[in-house]
């Protein structure tokens with residue numbers, strides 16, 4: 001079965017708790033050329049802040065996904081193409097693996113057709129997501145490779161997300177995750193800041209996710225990362241052909 005993300009090279013993650021750069025609009029954000037927008041962040045995200053971003057991006061035709069950090073911020077909106085629900089494979093306890101999910105399913109009426117999971121492997125111990133989930137980030141390339149295989153082979157995950165949020169990752173570990181997967185799509189996120197960094201990580205993953213750059217540098221910088229990711233894919237296509 002095909003999934004929307006099979007064709008993505010680049011995702012832009014908007015943190016509802018952070019501002020856009022001066023003078024930039026959500027229309028500008030939707031016109032960066034990214035393949036999809038994910039709306040989510042770890043800290044200080046509320047349903048109101050989520051709704052504001054969904055409403056502001058709804059009218060443009062870029063695919064829109066919510067990535068909730070807890071069940072309380074999930075928004076029921078027809079503007080959303082779907083929900084990408086993290087499950088943190090290297091979390092310090094079960095709450096961020098299945099606990100939050102169980103609570104969500106208990107209290108809410110899910111739209112299962114639009115609900116998908118992302119198998120997170122959290123790699124930067126200083127990121128909010130690592131602190132919140134008490135993730136064990138002390139992972140070598142072979143640990144990453146094993147987690148990726150567990151996610152795909154044992155838990156049937158269609159997306160494996162190597163999350164370096166806030167810092168540029170170790171290429172060897174990203175490549176190890178990529179090599180481990182046969183069918184799942186590898187998302188890489190963290191520290192992508194320009195054409196080069198996007199190009200490099202896109203060569204080793206299926207989809208690169210760009211977050212803070214939007215809020216820190218703005219849409220022109222994001223557009224460069226789209227180019228970097230797309231060029232890497234074109235180069236791969238040429239090589240594989």
Ligand SMILES: CC(C)=CCC/C(C)=C/CC/C(C)=C/CC/C(C)=C/COP(=O)(O)OP(=O)(O)O
Pocket residue numbers: 015040041042043044067068069070071074085086087088095096097100101102104127128129130132133163165166
């Ligand atoms: C069951 C439901 C609906 C939700 C639970 C989903 C889970 C397990 C969330 C845990 C991981 C998490 C908090 C993911 C949020 C997305 C994310 C990693 C955003 C990036 O956040 P950071 O960059 O670390 O944080 P800030 O930029 O907000 O500081």
Ligand SMILES: O=P(O)(O)OC[C@@H](O)CO
Pocket residue numbers: 013163164165166167188189190191192209210211212213
């Ligand atoms: O903010 P950055 O470092 O770009 O990371 C992107 C994304 O993986 C965060 O969840």
Ligand SMILES: [Mg+2]
Pocket residue numbers: 015041165166211212
């Ligand atoms: Mg962040």
